[in-house]
Amino acid sequence: MKKIISIVLILTMAFSLVLTGCTKKEDEKKKLRIFNAGEYIDKSLLTEFEKAYGCEIIYETFDSNESMYTKIRSGETYDILVPSDYMIERLIKEDYLAEIDWEQIPNKKYLQEHLLGQDYDPEDKYCVPYYYGSVGILYNKKVIDKEDLADGWELLRNTKYAGNIYMYDSERDSFMIACKALGYSMNTIKEKEIKKAYKWLVKQRDTMDPVYVTDDVIDNMISGNKSLAVVYSGDGALIISENDDMDFFEPEQGTNLWTDCMVMTKDCKNQELAMEFMNFMCDPDNAYLNTQYIGYSSAVKPAFEMIRDDDYKGIKAFVPRIHFDKDEVFRYQTNKTRKIYSKLWTKVKAY
Amino acid sequence: MKHYRSMISPYVLWAFGFIIIPFIMIMVYAFTDGGLSLTDAGFSLDSFAEMTDSLYFTVFTRSFSTGILTTLLCLFIGYPMAFFITKFDERVQGTLILITTIPMWINLLLRTYAWIGILSDNGLLNSFLKMLGIGPVSIMYTGIAVNIGLVCNFLPFMILPIHTSLSKMDPSLLEAAYDLGANKVQAFTRVIFKYSIPGVLNGVIITFLMAISAFVIPKMLGGGQFTLLGNLIENQFISVGNWNFGAAVSLILAIVILAAISFLKRIDPDGTV
Numbered sequence: 001m002k003k004i005i006s007i008v009l010i011l012t013m014a015f016s017l018v019l020t021g022c023t024k025k026e027d028e029k030k031k032l033r034i035f036n037a038g039e040y041i042d043k044s045l046l047t048e049f050e051k052a053y054g055c056e057i058i059y060e061t062f063d064s065n066e067s068m069y070t071k072i073r074s075g076e077t078y079d080i081l082v083p084s085d086y087m088i089e090r091l092i093k094e095d096y097l098a099e100i101d102w103e104q105i106p107n108k109k110y111l112q113e114h115l116l117g118q119d120y121d122p123e124d125k126y127c128v129p130y131y132y133g134s135v136g137i138l139y140n141k142k143v144i145d146k147e148d149l150a151d152g153w154e155l156l157r158n159t160k161y162a163g164n165i166y167m168y169d170s171e172r173d174s175f176m177i178a179c180k181a182l183g184y185s186m187n188t189i190k191e192k193e194i195k196k197a198y199k200w201l202v203k204q205r206d207t208m209d210p211v212y213v214t215d216d217v218i219d220n221m222i223s224g225n226k227s228l229a230v231v232y233s234g235d236g237a238l239i240i241s242e243n244d245d246m247d248f249f250e251p252e253q254g255t256n257l258w259t260d261c262m263v264m265t266k267d268c269k270n271q272e273l274a275m276e277f278m279n280f281m282c283d284p285d286n287a288y289l290n291t292q293y294i295g296y297s298s299a300v301k302p303a304f305e306m307i308r309d310d311d312y313k314g315i316k317a318f319v320p321r322i323h324f325d326k327d328e329v330f331r332y333q334t335n336k337t338r339k340i341y342s343k344l345w346t347k348v349k350a351y
Numbered sequence: 352m353k354h355y356r357s358m359i360s361p362y363v364l365w366a367f368g369f370i371i372i373p374f375i376m377i378m379v380y381a382f383t384d385g386g387l388s389l390t391d392a393g394f395s396l397d398s399f400a401e402m403t404d405s406l407y408f409t410v411f412t413r414s415f416s417t418g419i420l421t422t423l424l425c426l427f428i429g430y431p432m433a434f435f436i437t438k439f440d441e442r443v444q445g446t447l448i449l450i451t452t453i454p455m456w457i458n459l460l461l462r463t464y465a466w467i468g469i470l471s472d473n474g475l476l477n478s479f480l481k482m483l484g485i486g487p488v489s490i491m492y493t494g495i496a497v498n499i500g501l502v503c504n505f506l507p508f509m510i511l512p513i514h515t516s517l518s519k520m521d522p523s524l525l526e527a528a529y530d531l532g533a534n535k536v537q538a539f540t541r542v543i544f545k546y547s548i549p550g551v552l553n554g555v556i557i558t559f560l561m562a563i564s565a566f567v568i569p570k571m572l573g574g575g576q577f578t579l580l581g582n583l584i585e586n587q588f589i590s591v592g593n594w595n596f597g598a599a600v601s602l603i604l605a606i607v608i609l610a611a612i613s614f615l616k617r618i619d620p621d622g623t624v
Contacts, residue, residue, distance in 0.1 A: 066590040073387050073592075163489075169575035171590070205576070211492040212575025216467070225472040225491075335386070342591040343401075350410050350578035
């Protein structure tokens with residue numbers, strides 16, 4: 001019996017040696033580490049890219065820009081990140097990003113022009129736009145009076161609909177709503193205005209009894225659990241395509257226009273491969289497949305137009321409002337401002 | 352005995368690496384003010400000063416009442432179950448214990464998602480009530496939903512230690528009690544329950560510990576407005592990036608838990624916990 005055990009042991013050891021030999025060879029394969037938001041890519045495209053370029057993709061996901069930032073600050077390294085505008089600005093300011101060589105991304109010509117040259121990256125040095133959208137209100141046409149829609153964001157404080165509302169559990173978007181409703185800039189740094197916005201949110205919480213959700217808003221609104229919800233335009237499009245009773249609008253007081261971009265970090269060892277990947281994702285056919293899967297508004301014009309006129313025909317939420325002067329893009333916040341906001345947001349939720 | 356001492360060393364290393372060092376890190380973060388970094392941080396009591404806000408007191412009390420309620424519910428459901436399991440033949444008992452642990456084979460997130468499907472406004476429960484002609488009830492995103500989720504997840508941790516204590520009891524003790532004229536209630540309170548106290552205490556401590564620091568279940572079933580200590584800490588670390596405040600809250604929580612455990616340990620007459 002002992003003999004058998006020792007033979008088995010020797011065999012396993014020998015086998016594991018062979019295996020380590022194998023993995024060493026694998027190591028020579030080029031690697032690309034991508035850190036993206038959850039449910040934000042058609043994974044078959046990753047496999048296709050791996051095959052076409054003989055590399056291995058290590059794909060990880062995060063659930064918010066902030067948690068992504070915490071992870072890279074605690075020492076994780078990635079080649080490509082897909083953060084939003086204000087987070088990109090922060091990463092640029094803190095010197096995390098490497099510049100992009102557009103020569104290697106010929107598919108740039110397909111990108112929607114209004115997404116380039118934005119304030120957070122005016123010279124297009126770092127960002128390859130990926131998806132964009134706005135924030136708006138999703139409502140049940142059978143329950144919400146048409147006239148009430150004119151109230152814009154104040155609709156979220158109309159006590160007729162108390163207990164019938166989902167807010168999005170995001171510090172910046174919630175303060176954006178309060179600021180816009182009060183007629184301030186959503187990037188305000190005036191403490192007085194921030195305090196007033198905080199009071200707006202507290203009053204809403206006390207009178208409306210909202211539930212603060214994140215991605216679960218999608219399932220909840222598809223099954224029509226409540227009649228009002230704050231959603232990203234792309235999520236709105238997806239919900240409307242599944243539930244005809246719902247519709248989407250962007251309030252006249254202005255909203256948040258966001259853009260998520262692919263960026264390359266300074267840790268990236270194989271920059272050419274990273275840019276090859278970005279170019280691959282900007283290819284109209286790939287972007288079309290990707291957009292069909294995600295349902296957000298693609299930065300790649302032909303893909304966006306194809307889906308707008310076909311899969312999501314007639315769904316307003318798929319075509320976010322652009323060039324409206326009251327809409328804004330989130331900007332970088334200093335540590336001090338961020339602390340004020342986050343403390344107040346913790347207070348709004350934890351009463 | 353001496354040569355056994357060297358065999359402990361892996362565990363000492365383990366405890367040092369995964370318990371003591373992290374705990375020291377929490378202390379350091381709690382008493383400094385550098386945010387995510389330690390390099391440009393100085394000593395500060397700001398985080399503790401911030402906690403004096405009455406708001407955080409509300410979070411503390413909500414967490415404790417949720418924790419206590421969950422523990423009591425687990426005890427009242429789990430004790431009879433453990434008790435009846437001991438009434439079966441030993442082989443059947445093994446199977447029954449196995450069955451109580453089956454939920455633990457399934458990932459916690461999946462189990463919680465299942466509860467969402469059952470409890471949500473248009474979910475299974477409400478469609479069932481509709482069939483009976485009872486109006487829809489809104490349970491999802493309330494404290495009730497959170498408690499249901501917590502009890503369902505932690506019940507096995509209450510049943511197992513109680514069952515262990517009860518099954519160790521010598522049945523002749525019970526026979527002696529009856530021979531000496533005890534009725535069923537007396538036999539239970541004076542013999543059976545007394546023997547199960549170590550198991551009960553163990554179960555109570557484990558369930559309470561897990562319930563008070565839970566954050567996934569309250570987040571999924573309670574929504575963002577049902578903030579417990581676990582959510583507060585998670586938020587500070589993951590999204591707000593104020594690790595100092597998060598560490599300070601964790602530290603206070605750890606101290607309170609230690610105090611609660613030492614208090615519970617005192618109840619046990621034999622000190623077997």
